[in-house]
Amino acid sequence: MNWTSWRMRKASGGGKFPAVKPDMKVSLAGIELANPVIAASGTFGYGIEFEEIVSLERLGGFVTKGISLEPMAGHPPPRLIHTAAGMLNAIGLQNVGVKDYLEKKLPPMKRYPQCKVIVNVFGYTVSEYLGVIGQLNQAEGIAAYELNVSCPNVHAGGMAFGADPSCLEDLVAQAKAASRRPLIVKLSPNVTSIAEMAQVAAHAGADALSLVNTFLAMAIDVEERKPKLTNVTGGLSGPAIKPIALRMVYEAARAVSIPVLGMGGIVTAQDAVEFLLAGATAVQVGTASYADPRATERLVRELEQWCKSRQVERVASLTGALEAPRA
Ligand SMILES: Cc1cc2nc3c(=O)[nH]c(=O)nc-3n(C[C@H](O)[C@H](O)[C@H](O)COP(=O)(O)O)c2cc1C
Numbered sequence: 001m002n003w004t005s006w007r008m009r010k011a012s013g014g015g016k017f018p019a020v021k022p023d024m025k026v027s028l029a030g031i032e033l034a035n036p037v038i039a040a041s042g043t044f045g046y047g048i049e050f051e052e053i054v055s056l057e058r059l060g061g062f063v064t065k066g067i068s069l070e071p072m073a074g075h076p077p078p079r080l081i082h083t084a085a086g087m088l089n090a091i092g093l094q095n096v097g098v099k100d101y102l103e104k105k106l107p108p109m110k111r112y113p114q115c116k117v118i119v120n121v122f123g124y125t126v127s128e129y130l131g132v133i134g135q136l137n138q139a140e141g142i143a144a145y146e147l148n149v150s151c152p153n154v155h156a157g158g159m160a161f162g163a164d165p166s167c168l169e170d171l172v173a174q175a176k177a178a179s180r181r182p183l184i185v186k187l188s189p190n191v192t193s194i195a196e197m198a199q200v201a202a203h204a205g206a207d208a209l210s211l212v213n214t215f216l217a218m219a220i221d222v223e224e225r226k227p228k229l230t231n232v233t234g235g236l237s238g239p240a241i242k243p244i245a246l247r248m249v250y251e252a253a254r255a256v257s258i259p260v261l262g263m264g265g266i267v268t269a270q271d272a273v274e275f276l277l278a279g280a281t282a283v284q285v286g287t288a289s290y291a292d293p294r295a296t297e298r299l300v301r302e303l304e305q306w307c308k309s310r311q312v313e314r315v316a317s318l319t320g321a322l323e324a325p326r327a
Contacts, residue, residue: 022307023314028259028281029182029207031143033060034114036315037300040263040286041065041120046105054297061116066148068122069131071097075231081219086238087287088219090231093122098135106141116143126171130178137180144181150188150213162188169204176205184208190216194248195255202256210261211252212245238287239265246278253279269302276318
């Protein structure tokens with residue numbers, strides 16, 4: 001039964017349907033995911049730290065925190081602040097560097113082959129990005145790379161690439177040529193036209209896009225008359241950004257023919273379905289894991305339940321299935 005006939009049956013007061021187990025698989029740039037729920041970069045460590053908390057084998061996948069050529073210490077604290085409906089962070093891409101990642105963090109993830117490992121790649125220069133990709137290419141057990149061209153809280157690299165179309169094109173083309181795996185490009189939302197940046201990345205060879213990263217933002221302590229973050233500005237995430245993120249996913253998905261991974265403030269199954277209807281093939285869950293470390297696994301369960309209760313036989317059928325507004 002498809003969505004329209006389910007709605008017609010519901011509207012006519014139709015009776016109950018036998019529960020079907022929905023097909024939750026999605027396919028993304030040649031990668032098969034058991035379901036469309038992926039833990040977002042920077043909010044799920046290197047994955048393995050969550051093995052005691054989350055049934056990793058139940059997730060479609062997870063994205064590592066940004067991995068750079070050399071280890072990075074990140075910004076000094078305070079670097080995480082709660083805001084009215086979200087979180088402001090200026091972690092500054094703290095990570096162990098690609099060598100340690102490959103030696104110590106990646107190998108234990110082989111215990112969970114169903115949970116696809118996507119490595120988030122960061123650099124200050126094109127050659128640093130290529131250096132990370134070159135080392136990752138030597139390893140097994142990685143499904144794809146996610147190129148972070150969108151970090152709003154480092155002073156060079158990151159967002160500087162994502163905000164300039166010609167820098168973005170050059171970086172994506174070179175990264176694609178260097179990569180032996182599907183290349184997902186994580187776009188910056190801190191741009192005027194997300195559709196234009198999506199098209200630039202797609203034409204340069206991206207296999208998929210992910211969006212959104214955090215929005216450049218700031219908070220002030222009025223008693224101290226000082227910025228709350230040592231870095232002054234940071235990236236806003238969580239429910240506060242969801243409507244903007246959804247609009248951007250919608251615009252990007254309409255502008256390109258490659259798959260889009262949608263994220264920004266997803267907490268419930270309904271949130272996830274909104275992103276799928278807007279055009280996302282899969283969703284990522286970030287800040288929600290801070291409030292509830294099991295949020296990703298809960299989302300897998302609730303999304304399946306949502307599909308079951310609406311007689312949606314294939315979750316993939318929701319992608320882009322947004323109907324026209326009422327005339
Ligand atoms: C503490 C923190 C660290 C993050 N680190 C990274 C990172 O290293 N690389 C990256 O591409 N995105 C990073 N992000 C962005 C998230 O992956 C995600 O794009 C963003 O937070 C929006 O999703 P959410 O509202 O569900 O958190 C980080 C977000 C947070 C909150």
